[in-house]
Amino acid sequence: MSRQAGTRPANFAILLVGAGLLVMGLSGHVNPWSPPPVPPPSAAIPVAVAQQSHRVVHTLGRSVPVTVEVPAIGVRAQIIALGLDADGGVAVPSLSTPFLVSWFDRGPAPGQPGAAVLLGHVDAAGVGPAVFYRLGDLLPGDLVYVTRRDARTAVFRVTSVGLYPENAFPASRVYQNTRYPTLRLITCGGQFDWDTHLYLDRTIVFATYIGSR
Numbered sequence: 001m002s003r004q005a006g007t008r009p010a011n012f013a014i015l016l017v018g019a020g021l022l023v024m025g026l027s028g029h030v031n032p033w034s035p036p037p038v039p040p041p042s043a044a045i046p047v048a049v050a051q052q053s054h055r056v057v058h059t060l061g062r063s064v065p066v067t068v069e070v071p072a073i074g075v076r077a078q079i080i081a082l083g084l085d086a087d088g089g090v091a092v093p094s095l096s097t098p099f100l101v102s103w104f105d106r107g108p109a110p111g112q113p114g115a116a117v118l119l120g121h122v123d124a125a126g127v128g129p130a131v132f133y134r135l136g137d138l139l140p141g142d143l144v145y146v147t148r149r150d151a152r153t154a155v156f157r158v159t160s161v162g163l164y165p166e167n168a169f170p171a172s173r174v175y176q177n178t179r180y181p182t183l184r185l186i187t188c189g190g191q192f193d194w195d196t197h198l199y200l201d202r203t204i205v206f207a208t209y210i211g212s213r
Helices: 009-017
Strands: 065-070 075-082 101-104 114-120 143-148 153-165 181-193 198-212
Touching: 065 114, 143 181, 153 181
Parallel strands: 075 101, 114 181
Antiparallel strands: 065 075, 065 143, 101 114, 143 153, 153 198, 181 198
């Protein structure tokens, strides 16, 4: 991530809460769909990714990501590049486009050394479950494929999935300047607050690069 972004990860974590990873409640206090899946506590324990066949995994240069595919939860979505919103927080897709995923373009591209961050909505009023609704169903070992504008597909293996309170968002870990390519997928989760129309937690998937195709 750029130094401008990297110097304020805690602020980003706070601003992310109000940036759009939420659902605006329908009239009344009952949604016609179930709450989003909650990852089991065991999934939050980081799992090491073994190097395949002792071969060297070559990293990629910078290229804009265009699609993300997560077969284990049936996700295949377009990615749009977004930076900061008007309030200086991490920008996310509009709630009018709940099936788009955004890439935080102030940070690394998927496949570059460092932590690439993708964000998506969990659900939306009048639509129901959105692009990252089932993120909490992922488990260590599941694969994530990010296709880039240069026609290369960066492949990542999930190492942990956790539910984190909004007021304890692990910003330093999410935006960590890793020496190898890593990926974070972020959405809302946990309990929904009907007074603020915000979810109280964040579901975060951590994944490590295993190669490209």
